[in-house]
Structures are given as C-alpha cells and as structure tokens.
Amino acid sequence: DAINDLRYRLETENNINSDKVSESLRLFVHFMRQSGQITEEKDSIVRQTTNFETGETSYERIPRWTVRGKDLSSLNSLIENVYSLTGAQSAIYQKIPEGYLIMTSNFDHGDRQLLSNVFIPNTSDIVPTIENGEIYSGNITIFKKQYVAAFFPLFLNTKISGMISCMKSFGISREIESYVKSQVVNETGYLFMMSKSAGVYIHPDFANADNLSSERMLNKVKGVGTDIETSFYKMPEKDFKVCQKAAYIKEFDVYIGACCPEDDLGLTAMRKAGIIIVFVLFWAVATSIVLLSNWFSAKLFNKVRYFIYQVAEGKVPKKHSSRLVSKFEPQELVDMEHVINEI
Numbered sequence: 001d002a003i004n005d006l007r008y009r010l011e012t013e014n015n016i017n018s019d020k021v022s023e024s025l026r027l028f029v030h031f032m033r034q035s036g037q038i039t040e041e042k043d044s045i046v047r048q049t050t051n052f053e054t055g056e057t058s059y060e061r062i063p064r065w066t067v068r069g070k071d072l073s074s075l076n077s078l079i080e081n082v083y084s085l086t087g088a089q090s091a092i093y094q095k096i097p098e099g100y101l102i103m104t105s106n107f108d109h110g111d112r113q114l115l116s117n118v119f120i121p122n123t124s125d126i127v128p129t130i131e132n133g134e135i136y137s138g139n140i141t142i143f144k145k146q147y148v149a150a151f152f153p154l155f156l157n158t159k160i161s162g163m164i165s166c167m168k169s170f171g172i173s174r175e176i177e178s179y180v181k182s183q184v185v186n187e188t189g190y191l192f193m194m195s196k197s198a199g200v201y202i203h204p205d206f207a208n209a210d211n212l213s214s215e216r217m218l219n220k221v222k223g224v225g226t227d228i229e230t231s232f233y234k235m236p237e238k239d240f241k242v243c244q245k246a247a248y249i250k251e252f253d254v255y256i257g258a259c260c261p262e263d264d265l266g267l268t269a270m271r272k273a274g275i276i277i278v279f280v281l282f283w284a285v286a287t288s289i290v291l292l293s294n295w296f297s298a299k300l301f302n303k304v305r306y307f308i309y310q311v312a313e314g315k316v317p318k319k320h321s322s323r324l325v326s327k328f329e330p331q332e333l334v335d336m337e338h339v340i341n342e343i
Contacts, residue, residue, distance in 0.1 A: 002191055010176065021166050024088035032164060044061050044063050052120055072092065090165065093163045100130070131153075149165055177200075189259055193256050
C-alpha cells in the first residue's frame with residue numbers, strides 16, 4: 001500500500017508536468033506557423049551527429065533549411081520566447097537516415113554541451129509515433145538524464161521531414177522527497193527512492209549520493225520488475241533480517257520501495273490477529289446476549305398469552321409470577337404482567 005501510494009504520487013506529479021510541456025508545445029507550434037514556412041534549399045551542410053541513446057558520433061551531410069530566406073538559426077529568438085513564457089526547452093529536428101537530428105534548440109540551458117548536434121535514432125519509440133503523423137508525449141532519458149517531453153511532426157511539401165519538441169528536465173519535487181523521508185512503514189520501516197538518471201537517492205541507510213552505500217543499496221533493487229517484488233537480506237551491523245519490497249517505474253527510471261525488519265512483520269501480523277480475535281469474541285458475546293434476551297422475551301410472552309386465554313374462557317387462573325424473567329425483560333412487559341394479575 002505504501003509503495004502504491006508513492007507510485008500514485010509520482011504519476012500524478014509527472015502528469016502535471018506532462019500537461020505543462022504539452023501546453024508549451026502547442027504554443028511553440030503556434031509561433032512556428034506565424035514565423036513562416038520552412039524551405040529546403042538545394043545546397044547542403046555537414047553536421048556532426050551524436051546518437052542520444054549510445055553517444056556514438058559521426059558526420060552527416062544534410063539539406064540546408066531556411067525560413068523566409070534566413071538560416072534556421074533565425075528561429076532561436078522564437079525558441080527563447082517559448083522558454084521565457086513556459087520554462088520549457090524547445091528544438092527543431094530534421095529527418096536524417098539514422099533518425100531525427102536537432103538543427104536548432106536551447107537545450108544548452110544549464111548544461112551547454114548536453115544536446116548539441118544530438119539525433120534521436122529510428123530505434124526510439126518516438127520515431128514511429130511521429131511518422132504516423134501523431135504527437136508523442138512521455139518521459140525520455142538522454143545521456144543518462146531524464147526529461148518530460150512532447151514531440152510534434154513537421155511537414156515539408158506534404159511529407160514528414162522533421163519534428164519539433166518541448167521538454168523539461170525530470171526531477172523529484174521537494175514535496176515527494178519530504179513524503180518519502182517522513183513515512184513510517186509498519187513500526188520502524190521506511191520508504192526509499194533511487195534513480196541515477198534523476199540524481200535521486202533517498203534512503204535512510206546513507207546520508208548522500210556520494211556515499212558508497214548508495215550504490216550498494218541500488219544493487220539490492222536492480223533487476224526488479226514493474227510489479228512489486230519481495231526480497232529478504234541480512235543486515236549484519238544491525239543483526240536482523242530486512243524485508244524489502246521494491247518496484248521499478250520504467251517511465252521515470254526510478255526504483256521505489258519499502259523496507260522494514262522482519263520482526264516488525266510478525267508483530268504487525270500478531271496485532272492484526274489479536275484485533276480479529278477480539279472482534280470475534282465481541283461478536284460472539286453480543287450474539288449470545290441478543291439470543292438470551294429473545295429467549296426470555298418469548299418465554300414471558302407465552303406465559304402472558306396463556307394467562308389471557310384462561311381469563312377469556314371465564315377461568316380464574318392463579319396469579320402469574322416471573323421474578324427471574326422480570327430481571328431481564330423490558331419494563332413494559334413486566335408492567336403488562338402486573339396489570340393482568342390485577343385483573
């Protein structure tokens with residue numbers, strides 16, 4: 001439950017960021033349409049290209065693109081306008097045989113060498129979506145750094161010849177970090193979150209990401225799937241076994257999980273069993289009281305009914321007495337008995 005709640009919080013936060021990036025892309029598309037049609041010139045240029053998945057570098061000769069007779073770099077001011085209005089980084093890509101190459105962008109904000117001359121290869125999930133003429137949105141990892149991104153196909157002469165995109169660096173908010181650090185699982189357990197690409201290491205067993213134990217703890221959860229998986233491991237320094245449940249969220253490239261001492265699970269199970277036993281005993285006692293009360297009521301009603309039948313037939317029966325019954329019955333029935341005796 002704790003892990004699923006954390007997963008839900010992450011997904012909610014990411015959906016909000018994704019909506020913001022999609023809004024930025026719509027604004028970028030609007031600005032692009034106002035700026036003029038991109039034209040493919042007859043001459044070509046040579047560009048260095050770097051595969052964003054593998055980091056491999058090569059050189060590619062590509063047609064030169066212009067807007068109203070000016071080089072494509074003239075759209076840099078438009079890209080900066082999108083950034084100033086939305087905080088999203090934008091790029092224009094040209095189709096090359098290996099994929100889609102960034103022609104102009106402002107992805108160098110804060111890291112000037114990060115995305116220059118980068119191309120998205122045809123093996124990426126982005127490419128088939130774009131070439132179907134559809135918008136792609138999701139989380140991508142570029143050179144071990146995560147982004148929330150949205151891509152839009154770019155048509156030249158009725159053919160998809162490129163694409164444009166907006167993206168923001170993916171990061172765990174302070175609210176999520178505070179939540180992870182503050183949660184207690186069972187009695188003394190805790191939540192954790194680890195991601196190399198997002199630079200996030202939240203785990204009580206180490207103070208910061210530079211600590212060697214961060215890699216040790218990451219190795220304990222590597223290999224788990226998207227479903228929550230359970231494992232046990234010994235902590236010699238604390239002399240107890242730890243139960244760990246962890247899951248990998250692929251779209252964020254983040255491991256989330258919960259740990260607690262194995263003994264905690266036993267105590268929690270015993271408490272739950274105790275609560276169930278107490279509830280069953282309470283139910284049994286309550287049911288017994290109700291049944292006993294109904295039995296006494298039925299007994300008194302039957303005696304009163306017999307007494308009335310006797311009087312109706314002209315007989316004078318002996319006075320009815322039920323002292324034992326009276327202790328357990330509603331006062332109304334006892335009063336009825338006294339009135340009949342007076343008659």
